[in-house]
Amino acid sequence: MALIWHGLDEVPRDFGPTALTIGNFDGVHRGHQQVLSELSRTARAAGSRAVAVTFDPHPAVVHHPDAAPHLIMDLEDRLAVLAGQGLDGILVLHYTLEFAQQTAQQFVENVFVRGLKASHVVVGHDVRFGRGNSGDLSTMQELGRRFGFEVVVVEEYTEHARGGAAVEDDDAEERRCSSTWVREALEAGDVRTAAEILGRPHTMHGEVVHGAARGRALGFPTANLAHDSAGHVPADGIYAGWLVDEAGTRWPAAISVGSNPTFAGVARQVEAHVIDRPDEAPEDFDLYGQKVAVEFVERLRGMVAYRGAEALVEQMKLDVDQARRILEGTARLA
Template sequence: MIVFRSLAEVPADFGPSIVTIGNFDGLHCGHRTVITEVVARARKKNAKAILVTLDPHPARVLRPEFPLRLITPLDVKLELLADTGLDAVLLLPFTQEFSRTTARTFCETVLRDTLHAAEVHEGENFRFGYGAEADMHSLESLGNGCGFTAHIFAPLTMGRQTVSSSRIRTVIGEGNMSAARHMLGRPFAVDSTPARGRGYGTQYAVPTINLAPYADLLPANGVYVTDLRVGTGASAITFEGATNIGNRPTFGEDSFAVETYLLRFHPIPLDEQTPLRMTFHKRLREEKKWPSPEALKAQIGQDVARAERWFHLRKALARAPGATRSR
């Protein structure tokens, strides 16, 4: 998958193309439905399958006073998109100036003149152009003059819920990891590094790791069943664990941390630049102030035991005949 980081990087002979446009935060099941169709149509028409997205997220430019915490920061989103079959992603730098681009100019400059779009696939709530001036009906009309057809997708629903990035942010913020997994099509995870100043050395021998401060979306404060991947590639090691997110009120003054107790730990190479990926499976309980450190230690023992049982059950289900492993 090629990543173009500006219009100028797109070759003059690129296309014809089948296009989808959006922020795609979370790359959830609804997004994947559209992308799958874009890729299928591109193969059928001997065209390029391309996704157009904006960086940074428009909300961070237009409403900086209300910082948006992303489900999938850009590097994670690109990693996920690389497995979809897309031929290319076009990252358009989003600025105040770009935000004033009219819908017509966008269609002519980006879709017609640069991508040579034959089809554009969007959800029925898609809006674009200065002040979100244009909707799917406008896209259809503009497409008639720019040589492409517009294909509309109804929102994906699961149960009684519409799958959307905003809904997923809400359930993650509530600690509902099962609902998040259902709509994302995978468990929610965050990428980080070890916290600074924790004494990480060449050979790390303590069974707890704190994540460095994380600017994007985290689940609600509480204790979770997690996996923690340490490192990348063939040398990566994954530990099952129990993770506390919160302010550690038992120790007095609030001190926010994401701290993981690693099950079946053994010493590992680790420093402050080692990549970590934490995957959240289940919330065990909310954060609570305990009467003493001893009471907290006893509760941690119970949390670890519950996490052990969860992993044991997952392994048993995975071994069952005909079972589909749920992650």
Template sequence: MSTVFWHGTAEVPDGWGPSVVALGVFDGLHRGHQRVLDHAVRLGRERGAPVVLTTFDPHPATIAGRPRDTTPVATVEHRAELARRHGADQVLVLPFTECLARTSAEDFVDGVLRRTLDATAVVTGSNFRFGHRGAGDTALLRKLGPVSGFTAHALDLLPGCSSTLVRTLVTAGDLVGAAAILGRPHRVHGTVDGEIVTPCTTLLPPPGKYWARTPHGDRTVEVEAGLLLADLPDGPTAVDLVDAR
């Protein structure tokens, strides 16, 4: 099921805020990301302010930075659904374009955090970078916060908890290990046509048979030649891959 989110700053209602912002890529919304969001939710409840999880799509590394695997761990819709499940009141998805990649860190703070979201607190992971050439970091957020009206909070990362490791584990077929990091089974969204599921996400384990949870009950599915095969009714579906059979 899709979850409504703001797609770009133009969709944020005029006069929104003040709010607490959880800021990051959150490409898998794994347990480390959840820790950042949980802290933002606590601050929001203390301050009586709504919590806005702010993320980017596509992954910034598809446009800026060193080339690396950016295969989505979770669709934007799934991220928004999970964010709300973990306490976010709203989700803002910023389209990561060449224009945004060239935006200075200072302009990002002023335009998105201050003017659009009226942030009273901004919570990130300790390694978060933003702005042109990644010039913005948590130290800059702490510096700009007092003049922009927010406090900056940087949380240490959970050891061994990263989307990169999730990708590595799923593509190696270790779905149990990936689930331990995600805090849930790895989910593939797609559309069923016959027995072929055309994934919206392409992060699939190696060829083989897997035990899965589906909207139509638990069953065996198969990965073959980069395709997910499942005996399911035609139409959109979500398949949670649990373990190899």
């Protein structure tokens, strides 16, 4: 289990030597996973301990708060996924404008050399660090020679892309896996492409709260996520996916994202209707107040305003049937 430190002062003085990497790791996508896998191999071969260095908040939030991207996941989820990547430690550095004034050498000397006793630094070709992102790969290699650590460069991880999707097609254009590409896919409702880049379904986490109860009145009760739930909200529409409750049980679900146009809804809402829920024992299926995960597998359609409740109910039946077919055969992994 990876140790997690929120600041250099929490790192034990006798921890090290380390093989380390740095990054924002938003989404911990396949490109990140390739770097982390190489990091683990490098650490084992060198007899060092594998450490990922990341930042909170995201630097873009500090430097450009009005134009910062919507994050794919919050810090808690990011750390949980990183901890499952075979690391020995994760160092979270609090990012501020003052912190950002460190030169490339000051940053490396303070964090890598003194703080983590780096023997190896594993990075991609596009690594940038230090004040104004002035440090690049050649800077890192020069500092490695100066301070006695080896720089290991990882090749970019790519997916075939066509028409905004990730596909298995040798004729399709290759695109580097990135957090930006994941966000583009989610904002287009293309959760299948997002899952290809991430290596797992895109997931939101949040508390189930009471809603307007319209779904229950129509025969399709839903678990409504609180508006402060973690994770990038995909484009409005209806999705097939999974709801994972606090016990770890995975329930097939038809998921609605949007503002309920048939009923002139206002606030965007993420709500999941559990398919074939155990209505024979509703007292055992009370999700209110639970912290749940909602996983998006495939988009069924966009959000449409229907002429009254009857037409909406008929469409919801079709949506549930389609979601059930898509999810049949999908393993319910805990």
